[in-house]
Amino acid sequence: MSRRSRNDDGTILLLTLGCLSIALMLVVVVVDASAVFLARRSLASEADGASVAAAQSVSKAQVYANGAGARLPLNAVQAAVANYAADGQNLQASVEHGTDGDSVVVTGHRAVSLPFAGLLGFGPVTVTATSRASSVRLAN
Numbered sequence: 001m002s003r004r005s006r007n008d009d010g011t012i013l014l015l016t017l018g019c020l021s022i023a024l025m026l027v028v029v030v031v032d033a034s035a036v037f038l039a040r041r042s043l044a045s046e047a048d049g050a051s052v053a054a055a056q057s058v059s060k061a062q063v064y065a066n067g068a069g070a071r072l073p074l075n076a077v078q079a080a081v082a083n084y085a086a087d088g089q090n091l092q093a094s095v096e097h098g099t100d101g102d103s104v105v106v107t108g109h110r111a112v113s114l115p116f117a118g119l120l121g122f123g124p125v126t127v128t129a130t131s132r133a134s135s136v137r138l139a140n
Contacts, residue, residue, distance in 0.1 A: 028116040036125055039112040044129035050084040050091050051106040051133035072102040072135055081106055103134045 057072065057080035074094070081093040090110065096103040111124040118124075 032114040032117050035115055036112055036127060039110055040127040040129060043108045043110045043127055044131065046085060047091060047106045047108040047129045047131035048133075050081045050093070050108075051104050051131040053084045054078075054080040054093055054104040054106065055102070055133035055135040056080075072104065077104055103132055106131050106133075 054077040055072070057076045077093050081091050085091045085108075091106055091108045094105045094107075096105060107128065107130045109126055109128050111126050113124045114122060
């Protein structure tokens with residue numbers, strides 16, 4: 001009878017476990033990166049909407065009293081951003097006055113908890129988005 005060599009026993013199991021661990025690490029990275037990407041995209045959308053709403057927050061009484069071309073007041077802009085971000089997002093607004101109109105700059109920050117990295121002890125990641133919208137100044 002011939003003897004079989006048993007030196008290769010169990011190598012397929014090790015190869016399979018190695019491939020599974022690499023695939024699991026790829027899934028973890030893709031899921032966490034997708035969570036950050038989607039949170040950033042959502043925050044950018046909210047900042048865009050808030051900046052447009054704030055740029056359109058011209059006081060009608062001031063326009064009727066002083067005519068078109070009135071500057072955007074910062075308190076009205078901040079109130080418009082606060083009303084737009086009713087879900088408690090951290091959106092901050094500023095106004096830049098220019099000769100061709102006023103620009104509203106809205107910057108948002110959001111903490112994102114990573115699904116798998118949080119299990120490993122990593123804290124939340126902060127994403128930031130900035131949006132700018134202009135209110136065109138009409139000539140009197």
